[in-house]
Amino acid sequence: MTDLLRGIVGMADWRVWAMFGVGLALIWLAVKKEYEPNLLLPMGFGCLLANIPFSSAVGGGFLDVLFKGGITNELFPILIFIGVGAMIDFGPLLQDPEMLFFGAAAQFGIFFTMMLALLVGRIPGVTGIPGLREAAAIGIIGAADGPTAIYVATRFAPGLLAPITVAAYSYMSLVPIIQPPIIRALTTREERMIHMENPEHEVSRTVKVIFPIAVTLIAGIIAPMSVALIGSLMFGNLLRESGVTERLSKTAQNELTSLVTILLGITIGSSMGGKQFLNPTTLLIIAMGLIAFVFDTAGGVLFAKLINLFRKRKINPMIGACGISAFPMSARVIQKMAQQEDGNNFIIMHAVGANVAGQIASIIAGGLILALVR
Amino acid sequence: MDTVVVEGLRVSGLSYVLIFAVLGIFYGLIKLLLRILPPRDDSA
Numbered sequence: 001m002t003d004l005l006r007g008i009v010g011m012a013d014w015r016v017w018a019m020f021g022v023g024l025a026l027i028w029l030a031v032k033k034e035y036e037p038n039l040l041l042p043m044g045f046g047c048l049l050a051n052i053p054f055s056s057a058v059g060g061g062f063l064d065v066l067f068k069g070g071i072t073n074e075l076f077p078i079l080i081f082i083g084v085g086a087m088i089d090f091g092p093l094l095q096d097p098e099m100l101f102f103g104a105a106a107q108f109g110i111f112f113t114m115m116l117a118l119l120v121g122r123i124p125g126v127t128g129i130p131g132l133r134e135a136a137a138i139g140i141i142g143a144a145d146g147p148t149a150i151y152v153a154t155r156f157a158p159g160l161l162a163p164i165t166v167a168a169y170s171y172m173s174l175v176p177i178i179q180p181p182i183i184r185a186l187t188t189r190e191e192r193m194i195h196m197e198n199p200e201h202e203v204s205r206t207v208k209v210i211f212p213i214a215v216t217l218i219a220g221i222i223a224p225m226s227v228a229l230i231g232s233l234m235f236g237n238l239l240r241e242s243g244v245t246e247r248l249s250k251t252a253q254n255e256l257t258s259l260v261t262i263l264l265g266i267t268i269g270s271s272m273g274g275k276q277f278l279n280p281t282t283l284l285i286i287a288m289g290l291i292a293f294v295f296d297t298a299g300g301v302l303f304a305k306l307i308n309l310f311r312k313r314k315i316n317p318m319i320g321a322c323g324i325s326a327f328p329m330s331a332r333v334i335q336k337m338a339q340q341e342d343g344n345n346f347i348i349m350h351a352v353g354a355n356v357a358g359q360i361a362s363i364i365a366g367g368l369i370l371a372l373v374r
Numbered sequence: 375m376d377t378v379v380v381e382g383l384r385v386s387g388l389s390y391v392l393i394f395a396v397l398g399i400f401y402g403l404i405k406l407l408l409r410i411l412p413p414r415d416d417s418a
Contacts, residue, residue, distance in 0.1 A: 094404055094408070103397060104390075111386035114385075115379075132378055132382050136385075203408070204413050210411075222396055364396050365389060372389055373385055
């Protein structure tokens with residue numbers, strides 16, 4: 001009888017109600033708004049499971065087993081990357097390799113936010129961001145890339161993993177709302193109407209096969225800490241581009257990704273216990289995550305404007321914003337904005353090129369931070 | 375200035391520069407691959 005009543009008694013804790021609210025809000029965002037539903041829905045339900053008083057799902061239950069077996073050892077984000085790699089077509093980037101630099105420029109938000117978090121953490125009374133490792137884990141939200149954020153946060157700030165993951169995926173889903181006003185503020189209408197010629201040359205299959213292998217070797221030798229991330233992404237891409245492992249490629253794109261996303265989502269949700277999640281640090285992380293996305297976008301756009309000062313053939317500076325990663329949402333947003341200004345402006349190929357460059361750059365950023373932050 | 379903040383500035387600046395450097399290497403790699411393996415090559 002006591003066992004039956006303790007659940008009801010546990011409901012007296014306000015944090016249980018608050019976390020039920022958070023879990024239900026995530027489910028609502030997934031179901032009604034369709035914001036990253038594949039991840040936010042399992043996360044929301046995982047949050048509910050973890051916060052039911054005396055829940056058997058946590059405290060040694062199956063969600064704890066999944067956490068130890070998939071998050072603590074970084075297995076789930078790595079497996080997700082194999083699927084992401086199998087989904088990505090690097091063709092537009094290979095046709096127009098200049099787009100790589102927009103991927104680099106749009107990582108600015110990571111480092112701006114990292115410094116901001118570090119400074120905020122020095123303010124007397126602010127707890128939860130005691131040093132550079134925690135600040136770096138918060139900054140990596142700006143990678144606009146869930147698996148990289150999870151990977152770095154697990155290493156540097158496991159206690160902040162839940163809010164960092166929620167912020168990363170929430171803002172990725174909000175890219176269509178976050179990016180347009182920043183781009184409009186930083187560009188003129190004339191700039192947004194700039195047309196860009198699509199590259200006419202094709203890329204041979206040989207190049208598409210060599211590219212993932214070469215990138216893995218080069219990135220791995222320069223930053224060995226990035227091998228797990230870049231290697232899994234490029235392995236997935238090699239499955240796709242080799243042309244001889246179609247079954248494996250499709251499995252990675254569909255079954256593997258779906259299965260791991262379910263487990264990843266519900267497990268991250270289960271880490272949102274009220275005691276750990278409901279504190280001022282969570283609010284700070286949510287706020288700084290938004291700042292990271294804003295400065296990523298600004299970094300990419302301003303870099304494009306800077307380059308335009310030296311170019312005869314101007315680049316549409318909106319392309320710079322696609323370097324944020326958040327693949328493929330950001331490229332779609334930019335194409336839509338270009339067509340709003342001029343119905344005949346098709347910059348989608350360049351946008352996708354910058355977008356996949358952002359995917360590579362965000363992983364390199366994660367690897368470098370892991371290597372450089374002590 | 376706080377040594378942790380100085381270290382943060384060093385790591386941030388160095389990482390940002392290194393991202394450009396690494397992607398610059400990839401840029402050179404792609405240019406090289408496109409030059410030595412033009413589109414007509416589909417023998418892989």
